[in-house]
Amino acid sequence: MNTANNFKVAQTKQSRLKDMDPDNPGFGKFYTDHMMVCDYKDGKWQVPEIKPYGPFQLDPASKIFHYGQSIFEGVKAFKDEKGNVSVFRPDQNFERFNRSAKRMCMPEFPKDYFFDGLDILLNLDKAWINPKNGYSLYIRPFIFATEAQLSAAPATAYKMVIVCSPVKSYYTPGTEGIKVLVQDRYSRSADGGVGYVKNGGNYGASFYPTELAKKEGYAQIIWTDSETHEYMEEAGTMNVFFRIADRLITAPTNDRILDGVTRKSLIQLAKDRGITVEIRDIKVQEIIEAHRQGTLKEIFGAGTAAIVQPLSGFGYKGKDYTLPDVEAPYGESLKKAIQDIQYGRVEDRYNWLYHIKA
Numbered sequence: 001m002n003t004a005n006n007f008k009v010a011q012t013k014q015s016r017l018k019d020m021d022p023d024n025p026g027f028g029k030f031y032t033d034h035m036m037v038c039d040y041k042d043g044k045w046q047v048p049e050i051k052p053y054g055p056f057q058l059d060p061a062s063k064i065f066h067y068g069q070s071i072f073e074g075v076k077a078f079k080d081e082k083g084n085v086s087v088f089r090p091d092q093n094f095e096r097f098n099r100s101a102k103r104m105c106m107p108e109f110p111k112d113y114f115f116d117g118l119d120i121l122l123n124l125d126k127a128w129i130n131p132k133n134g135y136s137l138y139i140r141p142f143i144f145a146t147e148a149q150l151s152a153a154p155a156t157a158y159k160m161v162i163v164c165s166p167v168k169s170y171y172t173p174g175t176e177g178i179k180v181l182v183q184d185r186y187s188r189s190a191d192g193g194v195g196y197v198k199n200g201g202n203y204g205a206s207f208y209p210t211e212l213a214k215k216e217g218y219a220q221i222i223w224t225d226s227e228t229h230e231y232m233e234e235a236g237t238m239n240v241f242f243r244i245a246d247r248l249i250t251a252p253t254n255d256r257i258l259d260g261v262t263r264k265s266l267i268q269l270a271k272d273r274g275i276t277v278e279i280r281d282i283k284v285q286e287i288i289e290a291h292r293q294g295t296l297k298e299i300f301g302a303g304t305a306a307i308v309q310p311l312s313g314f315g316y317k318g319k320d321y322t323l324p325d326v327e328a329p330y331g332e333s334l335k336k337a338i339q340d341i342q343y344g345r346v347e348d349r350y351n352w353l354y355h356i357k358a
């Protein structure tokens, strides 16, 4: 196969597609036949290779194991009724990827390599994408430090990889929402820190408080600001929206909060449907007060994996608050609006889809 950038392409001799039940792929359980691998050395990114999915060999002194220089992205590809494959807003993920690289003192990745890689990979592995509603191909680009050197300084060698996993959205309408804990002790991020980027350590550090919350019966955490723990920030891998009466409220992004692609898409879709969206600081007490007055209608998380994840309630300082059942929830209709675009069921008037070139 010849590409604009002369990628080396080695196709698999034996597809593993038949090992997967297309209706039950799980999430991150199966990986497609091919991956992209690109090395950074001698001060530049080398020409990427597309090769059969498989393990790497790494030197034990690789800096990733010691100093945690690693970043990742999460983006989804969809298949329409005619079999065309599109990726949802990958330009946004690409820009965030390089914001993450910059903050973690890693080399930024070239845009043409990223998009050519998507074109080749998704052409080779498009049979893995189930076109049914709720199914997609989760694309995971990541970069990690490979230089074998123990000095605590940025590495001079890295590997950039893209792997793809067929997935089913974990939440379907009609399923009960999840209960979360509004965190008032641990923090995910702090001013001047790395909360706004997707470096691996952000996630590793959140596991312990999340496990403690799970032991108390909560599925996830809503993080609050590290200084006062009085303001709502974001959930595990989702931004959060609160509906009070007919207004949708979400926290502004800053250096503690990830600028979610789903968040910005939902804001646009909601505004275009005439819903008032307020982007402002949200006090936990304001939400508790709205709950007391009966004006708190919905809380939902927004992220690539679930798109919209409704909450059934939340806990805060030892007390649980249950959300009411509402008719025609905003979360559900906004999720449908995004999915209609993703699966090509309506016109893509915002130009959000990147169409894979055959």
Ligand SMILES: Cc1ncc(COP(=O)(O)O)c(C=O)c1O
Pocket: 074, 198, 234, 235, 236, 237, 238, 239, 258, 259, 260, 261, 262, 263, 302, 303, 304, 305
């Ligand atoms: C911490 C965090 N917040 C929010 C999000 C939602 O972002 P997106 O909608 O781009 O998936 C994610 C997922 O990437 C995340 O990891």
